[in-house]
Amino acid sequence: MRATYILRRIGSSILLFLLNTIIFFILIRMVPGDPIYAMYGYDPAIPFTKEDIERLRHQYGLDQPLPIQYWAWLQSMLRGDFGYSYETKIPVNELLRNRLFNTLLLQSIALFFSMLIGIPCGVIAAVKPHSKTDNILGAFSIFGFSMPQFWFGIILILLFSVYLGWLPTGGLHTIGGETTVIDTIRHLILPVTTLSLTYATAFMSRLTRSSMLEVLREDYILVARAKGLNEKVVIWKHALRNALLPVVTVAGLYLAFMFSGSAIIETVFAYPGVGYLMVNAAKHRDYAILMGVNVLVAIVVITSIVVTDIVYAFIDPKIRYT
Amino acid sequence: MKGGIKTQTKIFRIVTLVLIALLFVAAYNVGEVQAQGYFFKLHVYVLEGVETHIKAMELLKEDLAKIGINLAIEQAGIELIFKTMYESKKTFDEGGWDMIFENQIEVTGGDPDLVAYSWFGSEMWPERGGMNVVRWSNPIASDLALRAGSTYDRDARKELYSEWLRIFYDEMPLSPVYGRTFIYVGSSKLEGFDDYIKAAKWIAHNGGFTPLYCSAQISGGTSKPDTVIMANRYLSPNQINIFGRCYQFGSSFGLVRPNEEGEPVPALAKSWEISEDGLTITFSLLTNVKWDDGVPFTSKDVKYTFETIMNPDVPARHNKACTDIIKSIETPDDYTVVFHLKKISPGFLPLLVDPYLCMIPEHVLSKIPPKDLLTSEWNTKKMPPGLAQWSWSDMVEGEYHHWVANPYCPPELGGPPKLKHLYMKLIPDRTAAIAAVEAGEVDLLHSPYVPDDIIDELKANPKLQLDVVPQPIVFPLQYNNQHPILSNKYVRLAINSLIRREDIVSVILKGTAVATASPFPKTMWAYDKTIPEPKEYNLDLAKEYMAKAGYDLKLLEAAPTAMPWYYPLAAGLIVGIIAGASVSFIWRRKPE
Numbered sequence: 042m043r044a045t046y047i048l049r050r051i052g053s054s055i056l057l058f059l060l061n062t063i064i065f066f067i068l069i070r071m072v073p074g075d076p077i078y079a080m081y082g083y084d085p086a087i088p089f090t091k092e093d094i095e096r097l098r099h100q101y102g103l104d105q106p107l108p109i110q111y112w113a114w115l116q117s118m119l120r121g122d123f124g125y126s127y128e129t130k131i132p133v134n135e136l137l138r139n140r141l142f143n144t145l146l147l148q149s150i151a152l153f154f155s156m157l158i159g160i161p162c163g164v165i166a167a168v169k170p171h172s173k174t175d176n177i178l179g180a181f182s183i184f185g186f187s188m189p190q191f192w193f194g195i196i197l198i199l200l201f202s203v204y205l206g207w208l209p210t211g212g213l214h215t216i217g218g219e220t221t222v223i224d225t226i227r228h229l230i231l232p233v234t235t236l237s238l239t240y241a242t243a244f245m246s247r248l249t250r251s252s253m254l255e256v257l258r259e260d261y262i263l264v265a266r267a268k269g270l271n272e273k274v275v276i277w278k279h280a281l282r283n284a285l286l287p288v289v290t291v292a293g294l295y296l297a298f299m300f301s302g303s304a305i306i307e308t309v310f311a312y313p314g315v316g317y318l319m320v321n322a323a324k325h326r327d328y329a330i331l332m333g334v335n336v337l338v339a340i341v342v343i344t345s346i347v348v349t350d351i352v353y354a355f356i357d358p359k360i361r362y363t
Numbered sequence: 364m365k366g367g368i369k370t371q372t373k374i375f376r377i378v379t380l381v382l383i384a385l386l387f388v389a390a391y392n393v394g395e396v397q398a399q400g401y402f403f404k405l406h407v408y409v410l411e412g413v414e415t416h417i418k419a420m421e422l423l424k425e426d427l428a429k430i431g432i433n434l435a436i437e438q439a440g441i442e443l444i445f446k447t448m449y450e451s452k453k454t455f456d457e458g459g460w461d462m463i464f465e466n467q468i469e470v471t472g473g474d475p476d477l478v479a480y481s482w483f484g485s486e487m488w489p490e491r492g493g494m495n496v497v498r499w500s501n502p503i504a505s506d507l508a509l510r511a512g513s514t515y516d517r518d519a520r521k522e523l524y525s526e527w528l529r530i531f532y533d534e535m536p537l538s539p540v541y542g543r544t545f546i547y548v549g550s551s552k553l554e555g556f557d558d559y560i561k562a563a564k565w566i567a568h569n570g571g572f573t574p575l576y577c578s579a580q581i582s583g584g585t586s587k588p589d590t591v592i593m594a595n596r597y598l599s600p601n602q603i604n605i606f607g608r609c610y611q612f613g614s615s616f617g618l619v620r621p622n623e624e625g626e627p628v629p630a631l632a633k634s635w636e637i638s639e640d641g642l643t644i645t646f647s648l649l650t651n652v653k654w655d656d657g658v659p660f661t662s663k664d665v666k667y668t669f670e671t672i673m674n675p676d677v678p679a680r681h682n683k684a685c686t687d688i689i690k691s692i693e694t695p696d697d698y699t700v701v702f703h704l705k706k707i708s709p710g711f712l713p714l715l716v717d718p719y720l721c722m723i724p725e726h727v728l729s730k731i732p733p734k735d736l737l738t739s740e741w742n743t744k745k746m747p748p749g750l751a752q753w754s755w756s757d758m759v760e761g762e763y764h765h766w767v768a769n770p771y772c773p774p775e776l777g778g779p780p781k782l783k784h785l786y787m788k789l790i791p792d793r794t795a796a797i798a799a800v801e802a803g804e805v806d807l808l809h810s811p812y813v814p815d816d817i818i819d820e821l822k823a824n825p826k827l828q829l830d831v832v833p834q835p836i837v838f839p840l841q842y843n844n845q846h847p848i849l850s851n852k853y854v855r856l857a858i859n860s861l862i863r864r865e866d867i868v869s870v871i872l873k874g875t876a877v878a879t880a881s882p883f884p885k886t887m888w889a890y891d892k893t894i895p896e897p898k899e900y901n902l903d904l905a906k907e908y909m910a911k912a913g914y915d916l917k918l919l920e921a922a923p924t925a926m927p928w929y930y931p932l933a934a935g936l937i938v939g940i941i942a943g944a945s946v947s948f949i950w951r952r953k954p955e
Contacts, residue, residue: 129743130738130743135760136760136761195794198798199798210795216765216788308791311795313760313789317791326442
């Protein structure tokens with residue numbers, strides 16, 4: 042019974058994945074514009090004729106009917122080959138491999154720090170709801186939610202790089218310098234700060250607060266207090282561990298969500314990650330890269346949902362296998 | 364009597380309602396006629412987000428309203444604009460275009476043939492494989508351009524182009540608005556910025572970006588004394604494929620390069636000879652040039668480069684330009700190359716200054732099938748050997764490219780540079796890039812990276828130094844000459860007289876451009892100063908042109924001005940009530 046459920050879940054997610062690629066494949070081709078114009082149209086220095094465009098379209102196979110183009114893409118994708126970037130001619134696999142590591146590095150550190158700051162803040166706010174501390178933390182959260190990442194990033198650059206000269210303005214390596222751990226950390230400080238302080242920390246803190254408030258009303262907390270347990274033990278051991286469940290579940294999915302946020306951060310900080318790659322590819326209609334990034338994100342999101350479902354199937358008896 | 368009053372009230376109500384309805388309908392129709400207040404509507408495409416161009420078109424919109432033309436500004440992405448521009452549809456409503464304020468005329472190599480023939484020749488419509496996107500057709504002008512393009516005699520050509528320019532001014536198939544400049548920004552600590560600007564002025568004509576290739580000697584960067592770091596927003600594939608990358612960043616050369624006037628002067632070819640019939644050009648090559656891997660540069664490389672570019676399997680931009688001109692290439696010895704041409708082509712030498720016709724090494728690349736060149740590791744992971752001042756060294760994808768000084772560079776090509784390292788760093792965001800210069804992480808930036816609208820702030824910043832270099836680029840307002848209304852030259856001339864070029868340049872572009880109505884850049888030898896340019900704002904003249912085009916402005920002036928929608932409604936209500944009351948009053952009097 043359980044096996045059938047799991048198999049069905051996996052089967053449907055494969056269908057969902059294929060559907061996603063078909064829709065995305067059609068969508069990006071519906072956007073006005075053509076990779077050929079994007080590839081060459083920017084440079085008015087060179088006479089460029091309709092004939093040239095037709096010739097190049099043929100060379101890149103863009104004059105084929107859509108189903109044939111999709112079939113060709115699907116075949117090579119199943120072989121693990123996403124083709125070449127229309128722009129730089131670099132294999133998409135290689136681009137994604139290099140950039141994915143950078144983005145995951147940035148995102149996971151940012152997520153770690155936002156949890157490190159956000160969760161204790163949420164707990165402190167929940168222990169004394171509607172107190173001064175809660176209100177101040179709430180105000181900070183709203184400030185974090187509403188601050189545009191783009192603006193905050195620039196302000197940090199101006200303050201810490203231009204005026205104080207403590208940290209580099211962007212990139213991941215010091216040009217002409219050696220690649221050391223300390224150098225990488227220096228380059229990561231500003232983007233991580235921007236990414237975690239603008240949204241993630243506030244989100245984690247609010248989520249922990251509401252989850253904690255619910256848990257603190259439970260009977261077993263009352264029992265724990267009645268037993269005469271130290272309040273610290275009640276809060277941090279009994280309440281928080283239960284309150285963290287939804288926070289951790291959401292944090293996993295939040296990583297996928299942060300991919301989209303990274304586009305802005307990576308542009309401001311000239312950070313060589315997937316986000317900027319995606320923005321640039323969309324601007325230049327680089328279909329090969331766009332499809333590659335889409336597959337990557339789809340796999341991350343669908344897998345995390347399926348894994349959560351399957352894990353729930355094991356641990357939660359309320360799930361029915363229908 | 365009671366029943367009579369009831370009837371009267373009913374009639375009063377009905378009459379009032381009918382009258383109000385009638386008046387409202389009438390008022391609505393009148394309102395539409397009044398609201399129109401123009402003869403026709405035109406749409407102009409502007410690249411989305413380019414504030415300066417949007418403001419310029421808003422200015423024009425106000426002025427065009429004075430002569431009965433309703434201008435709608437359509438913002439769109441570059442891909443859509445370019446795609447639409449090549450469509451043969453005649454109007455915006457059909458899915459084509461009326462006017463475009465985005466494309467620019469750039470004259471690589473400084474030859475007027477590229478402008479007069481390639482851009483405006485009747486045979487050069489996009490449908491016929493050319494780039495006359497405005498689809499202007501004037502047999503006399505076309506003939507003049509063809510004749511000027513079939514002789515090497517400079518004086519004869521100049522006369523023919525002056526004649527051509529007169530016809531152009533008389534018809535204005537498009538309205539040049541301003542000549543562009545590039546803004547170069549350097550860190551204030553950078554020594555040798557002036558030399559760099561001198562070089563920038565010199566190479567403005569080849570469409571290249573990095574003046575460092577032509578021996579601009581900067582004395583040390585901000586972060587390290589032997590290194591210079593430049594920033595770029597985006598390394599376009601044209602710059603970073605093997606046909607463009609080398610040259611743009613100073614690691615390869617063409618047979619010729621431009622001088623300060625943009626005309627071809629010796630580079631890899633030390634001299635050339637044109638046969639009497641004008642169909643053969645023989646180049647003598649420099650004998651002391653080596654690729655940076657130590658292999659000598661010979662005529663084989665030249666032949667290989669051109670044959671590769673002309674190969675239909677290679678997506679090189681100059682494929683058509685070269686196949687149109689070159690019949691065959693011979694290499695009688697290692698340092699002589701003979702080009703046999705299909706026709707007399709004065710535009711051929713100027714074409715050779717283009718960065719995309721730089722030399723590529725035969726001894727390395729000929730082993731790769733031409734169609735696989737761009738996807739080979741020589742294009743995606745590293746660069747083939749170069750032969751100018753800088754040798755490509757390495758890159759971190761998405762971060763930077765790195766060049767090192769080329770010890771083999773001969774003195775004729777500038778000699779080895781003083782500095783050891785050159786980096787091109789990718790910084791997508793403009794504000795972040797300027798901050799990087801201020802912080803001393805980057806030494807140099809240049810347009811189109813630096814926005815025109817913040818030039819005053821940049822000038823006032825003590826951490827920066829900057830200079831403005833005119834470019835052989837003309838920014839025009841393009842008209843679709845096949846448009847049923849715009850095909851009338853008087854309409855085009857009327858619009859042209861209402862472009863406030865001086866205001867656009869001084870107020871909107873903050874003085875970073877030059878007002879012009881000439882399709883030839885002012886630095887070009889074919890630009891004839893003696894012919895007056897129709898570039899002044901002149902409303903009376905515009906009205907005259909409209910009259911000649913058959914639009915009587917008096918009709919427009921006689922029409923009442925448009926009024927708010929509630930005026931006719933209020934008038935309808937008042938008149939309706941008075942009329943209804945009068946009718947019911949007369950009705951009541953009757954029985955007595």
